[in-house]
Amino acid sequence: MTDRRATLQAFFTSMHGAIRARTAASDSAAIAAGKIFAGLERPEPAAPRPADRVPACRYIDDALSDATRTDHPAADHARALAALVPDLTWYTRPGSDTADDSFATSHANATIVGNGGLARCPNVRIGVSLLAPNVQYPDHRHPPEEIYVALSLGDWRQDKGPWHEPGPGGIVYNPPSILHAMRAGSMPLLATWCLWNG
Template identity: 50%
Template sequence: MTARAPGLQAFIDAFHAAILARAAPGSPTAAAAARIFAALEVPGEARPVEPRRLGCCAHLARALDHAQAADAVVARLARAFGALEPHLAWSVRGNAHDVGEPFLSGHANAYFIGPGQLESRPEVMLGVSLMAPHINYPYHDHPPEEIYVALSPGDWQQNADPWVTPGMGGLVYNPPGIRHAMRSGPAPLLAAWCLWVG
């Protein structure tokens, strides 16, 4: 078994605690979290990653400051992410060049558990998304179910349903394959997410 990268265990524990704090017992969110965090009890393969920031990361300090002033659960997750972030490689979504501006330079993803990532493993993907103010993250879908923890203001949408605003520390559960999107308002959007690939 390989040891986890610096700070990664603290982030995983804080992420798990943030989901447990809000997920209703017996809910699909709780069931997905149980699968994901049981798997993460066994570390995957640690891989070297060249840290990299993007222009959008200029919004990170403001988002983290705001999150660290929130309740203890959100503040702990924000602190853990802030400590881990210097080790991460930020990137844009795969189709971002096709989507174009302002999305292209208005978002950044740090994807750090999953195939070929800082912790390489096949069955769980985990990371963080950051968006500049007033950016739409376009509709996307994927077979794995997904849980977001909001670390900032921001809105989420599934299919053509009304936009929802989970609030600081709020959860969004995306069942497998559902079309979903998110958008930031006047503040940067910061959210942690995990996917159960199985």
């Protein structure tokens, strides 16, 4: 468990660092991140469970190799994520297998902190999402506020407004319950996310 603790801590530190690098201390994203990562000083390791992959995981190696290039603005965070990837239990969005076959096989999510993840912490959920090229993750909303760290190219939008591309290392902050979506262009979209439900 010591190694898992160290790789998780490196991931948390790199994620908080990536968020701080692109936000001012007074930004909502920085304030939410402060609460999230303070809570993670004492995560409870989760019981080991078998790692699992879904079809869209065929894109993870390419996405990580792009994201871990040394000139990538969030390369440290991508490398910390890469160390956890072999242990993750990947899943598809609930209900997506009945909605559209191509969507079910072209996206993947994994929880890092929270149910089904590698650790638990009250009020915090952290994970990673991967989209195949030219795939859109549907508009969705949830009560907890959320921060994405983009580790690739790809577009985000809120309230069906215009799409924007934060770029690798860019931060997207979603206030509580706002409608939001993301879509990949010609490359896979890779992003980590964290939610605060305090």
